[in-house]
Amino acid sequence: MKKKITIHDLARILKKDSSTISRAFANSPRVTKKTRDLIQAKAKELGYFRNTLASNLRSQKTRTIGVVVPHISRFFLSTVIAGIEEVAFENDYRVIIAQSMDQMEKEHRLIDTLLSSQVDGIIISIAMETNEFEHLERIADQKTPVVFFDRKCEAIPANNVLIDDKARAFDATEHLILNGRKRIAHFSGLENVSIYQDRLEGYREALRKHGLTEDPALIFKSPLKSEDGRDLASQLLQLKQRPDAIFSANDIAAISCMQVLQESGVDVPKDIAIVGFSNEPLGAYTTPPLTSVNQNPLKMGRLAIQTLLHQLENPEAKTETKFIDSSLVIRKSS
Amino acid sequence: MKKKITIHDLARILKKDSSTISRAFANSPRVTKKTRDLIQAKAKELGYFRNTLASNLRSQKTRTIGVVVPHISRFFLSTVIAGIEEVAFENDYRVIIAQSMDQMEKEHRLIDTLLSSQVDGIIISIAMETNEFEHLERIADQKTPVVFFDRKCEAIPANNVLIDDKARAFDATEHLILNGRKRIAHFSGLENVSIYQDRLEGYREALRKHGLTEDPALIFKSPLKSEDGRDLASQLLQLKQRPDAIFSANDIAAISCMQVLQESGVDVPKDIAIVGFSNEPLGAYTTPPLTSVNQNPLKMGRLAIQTLLHQLENPEAKTETKFIDSSLVIRKSS
DNA sequence: TTGTAGGCGTTATCAT
DNA sequence: ATGATAACGCCTACAA
Helix, strand or coil: CCCCCCHHHHHHHHCCCHHHHHHHHCCCCCCCHHHHHHHHHHHHHHCCCCCHHHHHHHHCCCCEEEEEECCCCCHHHHHHHHHHHHHHHHCCCEEEEEECCCCHHHHHHHHHHHHHCCCCEEEECCCCCCCCCHHHHHHHHCCCCEEEECCCCCCCCCEEEEECHHHHHHHHHHHHHHCCCCCEEEEECCCCCHHHHHHHHHHHHHHHHCCCCCCHHHEEECCCCHHHHHHHHHHHHHCCCCCCEEEECCHHHHHHHHHHHHHCCCCCCCCCEEECCECCHHHHCCCCCCEEEECCHHHHHHHHHHHHHHHHHCCCCCCCEEEECCEEECCCCC | CCCCCCHHHHHHHHCCCHHHHHHHHCCCCCCCHHHHHHHHHHHHHHCCCCCHHHHHHHHCCCCEEEEEECCCCCHHHHHHHHHHHHHHHHCCCEEEEEECCCCHHHHHHHHHHHHHCCCCEEEECCCCCCCCCHHHHHHHHCCCCEEEECCCCCCCCCEEEEECHHHHHHHHHHHHHHCCCCCEEEEECCCCCHHHHHHHHHHHHHHHHCCCCCCHHHEEECCCCHHHHHHHHHHHHHCCCCCCEEEECCHHHHHHHHHHHHHCCCCCCCCCEEECCECCHHHHCCCCCCEEEECCHHHHHHHHHHHHHHHHHCCCCCCCEEEECCEEECCCCC
């Protein structure tokens, strides 16, 4: 490899000043088309590439966005990331991915790392465990623009990209009711996460609207992992009065619960109908396929990054909450 | 936000020179523990953070790794990425993710972008379509260390992290044979990708070992997407002599094919047994669950980044090919 | 339209 | 053990 070419090399060779070269690449109107063409031709010939490191130092920008998600390998999240990545690259931004594993402490460390590597902005879906917000406030302190998606942070005024969780939970529950279900259990997540509160609220509203009384014994809070779904199945099986339907706030818990129920001879959907949330692809392949809520993750990712880029270009723009369209996908489990 | 503190501010306040401050943070032995403690205390008090941008310019390093994958939201790949990300963060490296969508031209552009943002190294699984290697050679030209995983590039000597595709394909095929199957179809990928050649080779070896003659009419090459699987199912259904088993080089094609076969009244595994490759989680939830090959993606990701970091620290180390353990996971589809 | 000069914050090198 | 100086490569106010 020959030594790297700099604008000074070009300047020397072309008998111009390095500032002219710099301007040529910045498409400044203050350099003639002729000189620009000359410079660019020579640059190409010599294999010149702008030194991003130097450029970054000068501008105090990295053109890099940090993305913090609970788990990268969950379909919903990796698809959101795909959307972010697509639009970011189109706009000549790089994306750094970090996973919090749903742990607050890890999330805290990741954010510190991202801030200290001077990302221009952060897109985040907060960890299930997060119940203190010091690390999130720090982002705002540093005036680094943030966009929350899916799981917003109530405590912090920022841009949010969400679906209407309450409305979809309402739809899901009403769908079960309209199919004649009377005792509908709800698997909720940890209560510090806003989406689970919203989904619970939607569930409650549907019950109210249709004159069903809420039974606190049918509302279960857990982290909604596979093992929680299996656990909850066992609990349901031991109830004197079993529910005739389940509305789960995610698919993972719904599916693992369904498996345990089926192993115990429960017929899904005849005995117990089940509805999940997120529309993970594997739900389409279970027997029976799982009714769930499609959150349009690709759209969500694209809108999140677009919102962030807009904020970067208009630092004074006021923050807002945007909603992605979403819908109940009805399959055989309900 | 108060203005950013620099080492010069600290120097002024502590009546030291900026170089001493710099050394204190670099843990240089050339500064007394006392001064170091003093400096660090003050730094903490004032909220000093090292300016990574300036540091990067000085060292001409970014502590950033570029990762190029065909699709980020496929379980196998997002899990590899999770492994990469985990080890990278532990070692204070950032990871930039980019997806080629299995297109050579996109891969080309992404690599140019990564190189021009001066990543310290690249980890890549090449696109299905890639059949020219100019863009990959460019990485080597720039002396940027590369690690290939899963899909290596034959044309370029580099570090590779792979599984033994041939051996696992052999196992899969032999497993079908030992279960009495005689006419085994093989769904292969595009032939420029080495793993598909290896899997085909393993399939052939198993047939040979067990005295079965290879029938070219039973070997199908395609990009192995969902639609290809459905297509291939239709083709199989039209054959005068149908196969009694399928060994597919990925799960996606295997599952979509299985669905179409079942809709046409074929009993899986009785009429046709099916084995896939990659052990995507949804395979565990199909009816019947899909036999497949577990490639240990998390391990693969971790080993890939470890190999790269090792290469970064030992630029003269010679390249090598490492194998991750892998195994056939037998389920009801075979 | 182009050139000059200085600085972004850190760090390597040489000097004290 | 610490200080002074220059350099990394680019960018921009200001001057011509």
